[in-house]
Amino acid sequence: MSDLVCNDLCMTFTAPGNGAVVEALKNINFTLKKGELLSVLGPSGCGKTTLLNMVAGFLNPSSGDLQLGGNTITGPGVERGMVFQQGALFEWLTVSKNVDFGLRMKNMPAADRKKLVDKWLDIVGLAGFGDTPTYQLSGGMQQRVALARCLVNDPDLILMDEPLGALDALTREKMQSLILELWKETGKTIIIITHSVEEALLLGQRLFVMAPRPGRIHKEYRLDFAAEGLKQSLRDIKQKDDFAKVREEILTMIWDMEEEIMGGV
Amino acid sequence: MFEWISYHRSGIAAVVILGLVITLLWSIYHGVKTARIREKEQVFGDPERTTGGWYWAVCGVATILLLWFYYSWGMARAYFPKAANELCQIAKVHESLSPIVAQLPIGSRYFKSTDLVVRNNEQLDDIEASFPVDAFSAQEEKQIRGIITQTRSLIAVYSNPDSIEAATVSSLSMIVNDINGLTDRIKSGSAGLTPTEAALAQSPWGVTPEEIPMLPMTPRGVMFDGIAQDVTKISKEFLTLRNMPDAANQLIKNTRADIKLVKDNLENTSAGDDVIDIRQSYMKSVERVFKRLDDGMIFPANTLDDVNTSVAVMIDEINAAKGGLGIIDALFMPGAGVVKTRTICIEQGSSRWLPKPTDVIATFSTLANPNIEEGGGFKGTRLLWFKWLPISDVVGFFVPDSLVDILPGSYGKHDDVGRFVPTYKDHMLAFAKGEVYMGSIPMLDGHIWDSLFRVLVAMSFGIMLGVPLGIYMGVSRFFKSFFDPMIELYRPVPPLAWAPLILTIFGIQDDGKIFLLFMVAFAIMVISARTGASGTQLSKIRASHSLGASNRQILRHVILPNALPEILTGVRIAIGVCWGTLVAAEMLAGTTGVGFIENVARTVSDYELIWVTILIMGLLGLMFDLMMRKLISILIPWRGKG
Numbered sequence: 001m002s003d004l005v006c007n008d009l010c011m012t013f014t015a016p017g018n019g020a021v022v023e024a025l026k027n028i029n030f031t032l033k034k035g036e037l038l039s040v041l042g043p044s045g046c047g048k049t050t051l052l053n054m055v056a057g058f059l060n061p062s063s064g065d066l067q068l069g070g071n072t073i074t075g076p077g078v079e080r081g082m083v084f085q086q087g088a089l090f091e092w093l094t095v096s097k098n099v100d101f102g103l104r105m106k107n108m109p110a111a112d113r114k115k116l117v118d119k120w121l122d123i124v125g126l127a128g129f130g131d132t133p134t135y136q137l138s139g140g141m142q143q144r145v146a147l148a149r150c151l152v153n154d155p156d157l158i159l160m161d162e163p164l165g166a167l168d169a170l171t172r173e174k175m176q177s178l179i180l181e182l183w184k185e186t187g188k189t190i191i192i193i194t195h196s197v198e199e200a201l202l203l204g205q206r207l208f209v210m211a212p213r214p215g216r217i218h219k220e221y222r223l224d225f226a227a228e229g230l231k232q233s234l235r236d237i238k239q240k241d242d243f244a245k246v247r248e249e250i251l252t253m254i255w256d257m258e259e260e261i262m263g264g265v
Numbered sequence: 266m267f268e269w270i271s272y273h274r275s276g277i278a279a280v281v282i283l284g285l286v287i288t289l290l291w292s293i294y295h296g297v298k299t300a301r302i303r304e305k306e307q308v309f310g311d312p313e314r315t316t317g318g319w320y321w322a323v324c325g326v327a328t329i330l331l332l333w334f335y336y337s338w339g340m341a342r343a344y345f346p347k348a349a350n351e352l353c354q355i356a357k358v359h360e361s362l363s364p365i366v367a368q369l370p371i372g373s374r375y376f377k378s379t380d381l382v383v384r385n386n387e388q389l390d391d392i393e394a395s396f397p398v399d400a401f402s403a404q405e406e407k408q409i410r411g412i413i414t415q416t417r418s419l420i421a422v423y424s425n426p427d428s429i430e431a432a433t434v435s436s437l438s439m440i441v442n443d444i445n446g447l448t449d450r451i452k453s454g455s456a457g458l459t460p461t462e463a464a465l466a467q468s469p470w471g472v473t474p475e476e477i478p479m480l481p482m483t484p485r486g487v488m489f490d491g492i493a494q495d496v497t498k499i500s501k502e503f504l505t506l507r508n509m510p511d512a513a514n515q516l517i518k519n520t521r522a523d524i525k526l527v528k529d530n531l532e533n534t535s536a537g538d539d540v541i542d543i544r545q546s547y548m549k550s551v552e553r554v555f556k557r558l559d560d561g562m563i564f565p566a567n568t569l570d571d572v573n574t575s576v577a578v579m580i581d582e583i584n585a586a587k588g589g590l591g592i593i594d595a596l597f598m599p600g601a602g603v604v605k606t607r608t609i610c611i612e613q614g615s616s617r618w619l620p621k622p623t624d625v626i627a628t629f630s631t632l633a634n635p636n637i638e639e640g641g642g643f644k645g646t647r648l649l650w651f652k653w654l655p656i657s658d659v660v661g662f663f664v665p666d667s668l669v670d671i672l673p674g675s676y677g678k679h680d681d682v683g684r685f686v687p688t689y690k691d692h693m694l695a696f697a698k699g700e701v702y703m704g705s706i707p708m709l710d711g712h713i714w715d716s717l718f719r720v721l722v723a724m725s726f727g728i729m730l731g732v733p734l735g736i737y738m739g740v741s742r743f744f745k746s747f748f749d750p751m752i753e754l755y756r757p758v759p760p761l762a763w764a765p766l767i768l769t770i771f772g773i774q775d776d777g778k779i780f781l782l783f784m785v786a787f788a789i790m791v792i793s794a795r796t797g798a799s800g801t802q803l804s805k806i807r808a809s810h811s812l813g814a815s816n817r818q819i820l821r822h823v824i825l826p827n828a829l830p831e832i833l834t835g836v837r838i839a840i841g842v843c844w845g846t847l848v849a850a851e852m853l854a855g856t857t858g859v860g861f862i863e864n865v866a867r868t869v870s871d872y873e874l875i876w877v878t879i880l881i882m883g884l885l886g887l888m889f890d891l892m893m894r895k896l897i898s899i900l901i902p903w904r905g906k907g
Contacts, residue, residue: 058807076810088804091903092826101822102812135903146808153812 002069002079002156004032004055004189009064011050011215023214024050028064030208030217032191034156037183037226039192039204041250043257047215048193052159055191056082068157078102081150083160087142089134095145096121096130102153120148123185124178140171144178151186160192164199173234176202180229197250201225201243202234209250211257219253221246267630272472274623279343281622282334285327292324330622338616339623341597342470348593349470349477352603353610354489355590358583360605361496362576365503369573371580376573378563382420388554389413392547400536400543408527409551415520416555419513423563428510436506437568443499444575447492451582455484458491471624477603477610485586503572507561517559524552620873625880628873632862635711643862647711654708661699669694713881715775715857720843723779727786727839732832735791736824739798748791756788760846764853773854778847785846786839793835797828830897830904837893844886859885 009028012021024047032038040048053059055066057076066073068080089098097104099120100113121127124144129137134145143163150158160179164172176199183190194200200207205226211218223246225237237243270277299320307314334340341348366372373380393413401409422428464480464487471477481490531544584591594602600614611617620628634641635650642648669690677688695701709718737744764781771777801824809823851860859878866874897904 056807056811058810076807078811078813080811082808082811084804084808086804088802088808090805090823090826092829092901101809101814105809105812105814105818105822133903149808149812 002034002189004157004191005067006030006032007064007067009051009054009066010062011047011054011059012062025054025061026214026216028215028217030220032189032206034189035187037190037192037203037205038208039194039200039206040208040210041194041197041200041204041254042208042210042218043212043254043261045215045261046210046212046257048210049161050215051210052161052191052193055157056080056159078153079156081153081155081158083143083146083150083158083163085162085165087134087139087146089142089145089149091133091135093134094130095126095132095134095137098134098145099148099152101149116152117148120152123151123182124148138171139167140175143167143175147178147182151182151188156189158188158190160190162193162195165195172199176234177229179203180226183226184230197247197254198238200250201247202229202237207250209253212261218257221250271627271630272469274627275342275346275469275471278334278339278621278623282331282340282343285331285334289324289327289331292320292327295320296324333619333622335597336599336615337619337621337624338598338612338614339621341593342621345593345597346470347483348590348597349603349610349612350482351486351489351590352594352598353477353479353605354481354486354493355583355587356603356605356610357493358489358496361493361500362580364500365572365576368503369569369576371573371577376564376566376569378424378569379566381557381563382424385420385554385558386417389417392550392554397543397547400540400547405527405530408523409548412520412523412527412551412555415516415523416551416558419516419520419555419558420563422510422513422516423508423558423561424565426565426567428512429508429565429568430510433506433508434568436502437572440499440503441571441575443495444572444579447495447499448575448579448582451488451492451579451586454586455488458484458487460484460487471621475609476612479610489583489586508564508568509561513561520555521559524548524555528552618872620876624873625876629877629880632874632877643712644856644865646715646857649709649711649713651707652710653705655699655705656703657699657701659699659706660696660701660703664697666694666697669697712857712859712862713885716847716851716859717885719775719778719782719847719858720840722775723782723843724786724836724840726779726783727790728832728836731787731790732794735794735796735832736798736820736828738791738795739801739828740820740824745795752788752791755784756792760785760842761849764846764850768850768854773856778850778855781850782843782847785842789835789839789842790832793831793838794828797831798824800831801827830901833893833897833900837890837897840889840893841886844882844889848882 006028009025010023011025012023014020015022028051040051042048050059054061055068055073057073057080060074073080090101093101096114096117099117100108103113103116117130118127121130124147126141126144126148129141134142137145146163163179164175167175179190179192180203182188192200192203194203201223202225204221204223207221207223208217209219209221210216225243228237296318299318303314334343363372368377370376393410396406396409398406460482461480464478464482467478467480467482468475469478481487528548531548532541534540534544587594598612598614598616600612600616602613603610604613605611631641632643633648635647637645637647672690672693674688674690676694677686677691679685692701734744734748738748739745760781763784767781767784768777771780805823805827806819809819814822847858848860848863851858852864855861859881863875863878863882866872866878
């Protein structure tokens with residue numbers, strides 16, 4: 001029962017200078033069941049990264065609470081792994097040292113660590129790269145290391161903050177398939193934040209479209225594309241009519257929101 | 266071996282210079298050829314254009330060495346080893362001639378006599394114009410004006426060619442004859458002359474501290490040396506000449522009596538002391554001009570014409586006899602050439618303060634010789650060598666005696682029969698005091714090591730204390746705000762401004778200098794470690810939190826390695842600044858170290874030694890920097906690639 005439960009979550013910031021109160025998130029309510037894949041989409045400033053940082057425990061809510069498996073989240077923890085946009089790898093360490101960082105911090109014996117690291121490097125497609133310094137890796141490979149580093153700790157929940165944002169189109173597609181495979185293989189709960197509507201549709205079993213001022217969940221979708229993506233090529237899915245229909249709908253929605261923001265200024 | 270090299274240094278320099286010229290020409294040829302090929306491939310501004318080009322580095326080094334050889338007169342000595350000795354003989358002639366030349370227009374455009382006439386007449390005019398009418402009576406005024414007029418006519422008598430005495434005229438013509446005779450001797454050349462054995466036994470140019478050998482070593486030199494001796498005699502004779510005709514003698518006698526008459530009555534006046542002062546000082550100035558003229562040093566202009574002509578001819582003849590030497594002097598001895606002072610011949614030019622490369626190497630070899638009895642080292646300390654350091658000394662330094670005090674048991678006492686029986690505690694105390702011999706270890710020793718040791722100890726303390734503090738300042742609001750004002754207040758003060766204070770407090774030995782350097786290193790290390798720590802990407806910190814790292818683990822495994830590039834850059838800067846500060850601190854006080862050597866060399870104007878120390882410091886600084894660069898590329902290969 002490690003569901004993520006979000007009760008009336010609110011987050012307000014006080015802007016430096018004029019002291020104006022900004023409502024980054026207001027009354028967010030949702031429950032994410034174990035093994036669900038959630039993608040979050042929205043125009044900039046809608047609070048999606050704030051939401052993720054609160055789930056990760058980097059920020060504490062102004063009111064309301066977040067619970068994972070019945071425990072209120074008060075700070076960062078190993079059960080919630082995080083993957084950052086730029087990988088945030090430790091460039092002074094090799095690939096395997098990066099991957100087993102969490103295990104070393106737990107003082108796991110070296111032999112056990114090696115077994116786990118080899119297993120996960122194999123899964124993310126980096127077998128044999130263990131001794132490579134990370135600064136020699138390409139962007140896509142770095143992101144694979146970041147995924148392995150997060151998964152090797154066996155977290156209940158994986159948080160991804162625009163993990164594929166900095167990658168080229170081809171690498172991005174490969175990584176999307178990888179994330180879907182990992183989701184299927186491990187059955188982990190995953191939250192992905194993204195800017196790309198297509199990516200949100202492909203990787204979202206559930207999809208939140210968030211709106212700004214105050215930050216809130218504007219609309220929720222439950223989609224089948226993620227499940228289909230495990231069976232057929234992602235490019236074929238993108239060609240489908242219903243995919244295009246939802247994509248256009250969401251794009252219009254976000255477009256309108258952006259218009260509203262610009263008009264409001 | 267060393268003696269042989271030292272004696273033949275100019276010959277070795279000749280080979281080296283030839284090699285350098287060939288290298289220079291070859292590198293220019295190669296560089297130009299390569300540049301022609303590359304020109305087509307690369308656009309201007311492309312940083313790739315600066316890669317490679319080691320031949321231009323060779324070209325630059327060869328150029329600087331050749332310039333060094335040239336301006337230190339190293340080329341002159343290498344290829345014309347006898348030139349300085351010959352020029353020294355000519356310099357002797359010029360020195361002997363100088364009393365005569367000083368009287369003639371050759372040296373100064375006007376006859377000395379003309380200068381005297383003009384100057385004294387001007388002063389007499391001034392004195393007459395400023396006559397203090399109120400201070401003297403009408404009769405006195407008449408007397409004084411009379412004195413001035415007589416002084417003027419004295420100048421006129423001196424200048425009159427008709428009044429000059431026959432004896433003086435004949436003396437002058439004898440001098441002219443003698444000079445002409447010498448000129449003929451120069452003209453007839455140096456055939457048949459041979460240098461003495463004592464002269465040939467002299468060390469060549471630049472081998473002894475005397476630099477240029479004094480005795481003539483060539484036939485031409487022998488000739489000039491002889492001429493110089495004769496000129497000295499003529500000069501002496503010339504200096505005794507006086508133009509003192511009877512008319513002048515009479516005038517001098519009369520004027521002297523008149524002056525005495527006025528002076529005796531200077532105080533016989535009803536006026537006050539201030540008027541007496543005016544009268545006295547005015548008469549003093551009148552008398553001063555007169556006294557300058559009563560020695561007969563003014564000659565009629567045309568009487569000296571012959572002397573002037575003969576000396577000019579002689580100097581022309583000397584220059585003609587110089588021949589190729591003149592060209593060597595002008596081309597290869599930048600500056601005034603070889604000049605004779607009272608007792609020695611010296612190089613007058615850039616080589617006075619720019620020693621020849623070969624001499625610098627010779628000085629360095631002497632300095633680097635570890636055998637102090639042979640005259641190696643400097644002021645009783647070697648340059649860089651090793652010594653045997655007793656381990657007990659190290660133990661005695663590091664183990665405090667009080668540590669033994671806290672051991673259980675008690676120290677021994679004398680027993681009933683007056684013997685002392687040491688207990689184990691006494692033995693331990695002897696050990697802690699460094700009195701137990703435990704063998705020796707080889708340890709570096711010498712001026713360079715002393716300087717290095719100071720920098721290294723100060724750097725170690727600076728790193729050990731500065732890096733942790735800097736890291737904490739990078740992550741903690743308390744540490745940052747509490748320590749920031751202290752460090753920022755003392756850091757901007759130039760380290761040398763602290764030196765007088767710190768050397769007074771800690772003494773002039775190692776501890777004072779080490780503390781001074783520690784202050785320098787500490788501030789730089791704190792600031793660089795702080796910059797490195799506070800520059801850690803937030804996402805890396807968050808990632809490590811999510812991976813379950815504790816705060817301490819994050820400091821050790823994320824923030825410290827992340828700050829390493831800045832820390833190492835800080836070490837590199839700190840070593841450089843410490844090195845610079847150290848040398849200056851050693852100049853202020855102390856008895857060892859590279860800066861100490863230079864300071865002593867400065868006080869005795871030993872330019873070779875000064876250059877040697879400069880080169881040592883430069884090379885050691887370069888070595889530090891190269892080591893740090895290597896260390897940086899090994900320790901942080903990810904730098905600039907993240």
